[in-house]
Amino acid sequence: MSRFSESERDRIRSQLVEDGRELFARFGFDRTRIKDVTEAVGIGTSTFYQFFDSKEALYVAVLHAEQERIEAHIDAAVSEAETPREEVRTMLRTTFREVRTNPLASRLIVGGELQQLYDQLSEADRESLGSHPREADLPYASRWAAMDEVRYDDPDLINGLLRSLIFVTRAQDSPIAVLHVSEYEEVEAALIETIVDGLFVD
Template identity: 55%
Template structure:
């Protein structure tokens, strides 16, 4: 077994994750081989298993990294929102845009990749003992989507359960599956997505206009 220094191990693990990210994005899980990833990094296939138990373990790590990046993107986007309606619109536009343009995010939140992996991971844990079940749980959205709790608390939305509001916003992501299909031809998808965002935001809130949060909560 090849011995590495701690620095080498950190570097190689990072490079394996980066290479895995590239291959999983371009080819998906099934068409990516461990040998593809290790060749990119310049190590033997057997050495891969000093860092990850399986290809599934690497894939889960890559998906977790993408989820964290999405959450950071959402947190940054929320800074520009001044009213609850703007927050909701920003959340929908950001997540829909990510699902449309990022294959890994699409497979994570729409394609059900974690459910497929769960049976193969056999209860293994990764990155701070986070199980595959916890990784996929809708409560993971609560970390950054805290706004629905405030909307409900201040009677800004007609739904009285913030988890239902979060579920509604997450379920909208599935509309992207209909893009470029007989249901929604590609040339009309953009207008339909825009109308969907506007309809949800207009219907979700109890008033036509919402004042700036800082003013409302003073």
Template identity: 50%
Template sequence: MTQFTDEDRERIRKELIEAGHKLFAQFGFDRTRVSDITEEVGIGTSTFYQFFDSKEELYLVVLVSERDQLFEHLEAAVDEMETPQAEAEMILRTTLEQVRSNPLIRRLFVEGEIRRIDEQLNGTNYHDATGTSDGNDTATTSGSDSDSKPDTGVEAKFRVLPQPEAWVARDDVRIDDPDIVRGLLRSLLFVTQARDTPVVLNETYDEVEEVLIDTVVTGLFADESISSGD
């Protein structure tokens, strides 16, 4: 087994994640081989397993990183909104744009890839996660064999936006369950699957998406006016 300095390990791990991000986004999980990733980084295939137990573990790291970046962007943008209506509109617009343009985000939120990979790794439900010895919660280790696995340093727990909790506490919100609100927002993302299909004519898709955003936001809040600060 090749021995690396801590600095080399940090660099190679970062390069593996970057290569995985590039190849998974371009080709998807199934069409990307471990040898493709290691060739991109310039290391042997066997060396890959000093950093990740499997291709699935690397894919989970990439997906969770992509998810967390989106959530951080949304949370920063929400701070600039002046009303709950504007928050909801911004969240929908931003997430829809990301689902359309970013294949990894689409696989996250529309195709449920984190759930699939997590269950494939552990044979457990998505909400199950165990703690590593350093306190990081992760769904890529389980039970007594956790010490023998590389620490991926990724938290795969289900993550949700906190805003619906505040929205439903208001008198002008028509739904009193934040999970229903989140489900409503997530469901709207599936409209992107209709683009470039016979379901929605290409020339009308943008208008359909606009109407859906307006309908959901104005239907959620009793105050029918919405503003994103534009």
């Protein structure tokens, strides 16, 4: 039986996710060891398994929490927009910024790692996580598709169009033609404006 109270268990689990987030973002999944996380939290390696069945299960929990944080950040930014056009522009700018500056956001949105890893977990690992994490979709597509001024009425098409645009962030690291920061920012801004103009009828 665990020697931890319920509040202690909640605190330790939250700390594992928080410190795991920092280590996974800095070193990646493969180079981060369970020992690195437990040392950061200040618990023994054996204690880790009272909270997560594997490193993969912790990483999925980290990505799930990161997904919720990113979505809340985008929601806050978009809520300030005054028109549907500005909503789309703000959502894309905010998402691009997250993907460019946050390795975990890139792995979630561009790499689709959350669903990939979840599918590889054992049944025991899945049960320990509770709810099934969903794929990181860009929000608002259904609401925009219902608007008369929007050219397309298929939310999946709009979502796919906007998601595909995010892949331009990889152009910075292209082995064929690496873009300088100023060039990339210009390309990104032009692409966003082109998509916004094309998405709306007027």
